[in-house]
Amino acid sequence: MARTVADAGEFGLIAEFTHGVEMPVGVSVGPGDDCAVFTPRGDVVVSTDSMIEDVHFKRVWSGAGDVGRKAIASAVADVEAMGARPTGVVVALALPADTPHDWALEFGRGVRAECETSGAALLGGDLTKAPVIGVTVTALGDLEGRPPVLRSGARPGDVVAYIGRLGMAAAGLAVLTRGFRSPGAVVRAHRVPEPPYGQGALALAAGATAMIDCSDGLLADLGHIAEESGVSIDLLADRLDVDEAQKTVAAAIGGGDPLVYILTGGDDHALLATFPATTAVPEGWTTIGNVRSLDEGEAPGVTVGGSPWESDAGGWRHF
Incomplete structure (x- = not known):
């Protein structure tokens, strides 16, 4: 019979997850104690993101490493959106016995791989038993003396820009729910997001x-952003490039x-931001709209x- 997480035990798994993890400068206490300890250079930002089996991922669609990477990426993206530098994550993992x-070891490898990509250190976490797999990641970031970028700062006359992928994961979900595994680009996008790390700062x-x-x-x-800023945002449809894989999916499932x-x-x-019209958007960002007064x-x-x-369809809603 294959070995299970119950056979490995809580502390055995934790030791396997964290073995050899290196701490960046500023972290004086890493995994293994009651808390991690680090010294930031500026204000600290913190965000928590949860993923539940059969709600946010399915084991028949995604490998354990994919789940680990997705859990880290979705949490660290919020740190990026504040303009902060990701510093660390703590991961709470719930597993059936x-x-x-x-599976657990592959999940851990995915977590560590995405931590390395994002620049966030694995600082610790928690492990417990549950009826289904659940992952909660708390991500920390350092503003390094800079003010955060909030949702409420857009002003009339600003331009709207983005960097990263748009709509690829949704196309992947559309084909997976119909029992297909192609086009590969959209399926991979659903399994593992690719936030544009470093672009928030x-x-x-x-x-x-x-x-x-x-x-x-x-x-x-x-x-x-529009609601928090008290503005209207108009998107320019001709600036929104549709990927060939998205066109293939739409044609294959009904021609929408x-x-x-x-x-x-x-x-x-992806990261979405507004910039003053007099300011050049950073290299790699694409301008897709404008902000106007109400x-x-x-x-x-x-509006579009x-x-x-x-x-x-108006976007994802949890309830």
Whole structure:
């Protein structure tokens, strides 16, 4: 019979997860004590993100390493969206007792791989038993003496720009739910997001007035900026490039508009930001819209080409 996590035991698994983990400068106590200890250079930002089996991922769709990487990426993207430098994560993992030991080890390797990519150290966490797999990641970041970029700073006259992928994970989910495994690009995007690490701090330095990571969809997340800033945001549809793989998926499952994946699909964790029109957006960012003041009686929101987006799909909602 294959070895399970119950056979390995709580502290055995923790030791396997953290063996050989190196701590960056500023971290004086890492995994193994009641708390980690680190010394930031500026204000600390903190965010928590959870993933539950069969809600955010399925084992039949994603390998354990994919789940580990996705858990870290989705949490660290929030740190990036504040303009901070990721410093560390703590990971709480809940597993059924009969989970294969190999699955847990692969998950740990995925966590460590994404930590290395993002620049966030694995500082510790928790391990417990549960009916289904659950992962909660708390991510920490250091503003290094800079002010955070909030959702509430967009001003009329600003431009809207993004960096990263848009709508690829949503297209991947669309094919996976229908039992397919291609196109490979969108399936991989669903399994493992690729946040543009390091770009949050660059956007802050370039004068970003507001920023958010695209976890729930372009319309929904820019809608948060519009509401918090008290403005209207208009997207330019001709600036939103649809990938060939997204066109293939749309054609294969009914011939719908592939733009829906870009406008309403989350889980890619691109960064969305507003910048003063007089400021050049950072290299690699794409300008896709404008911020304007509200007309009398108008509510904050997002339009596409000057008109509301007419679709049943409006972005991810948990409830």
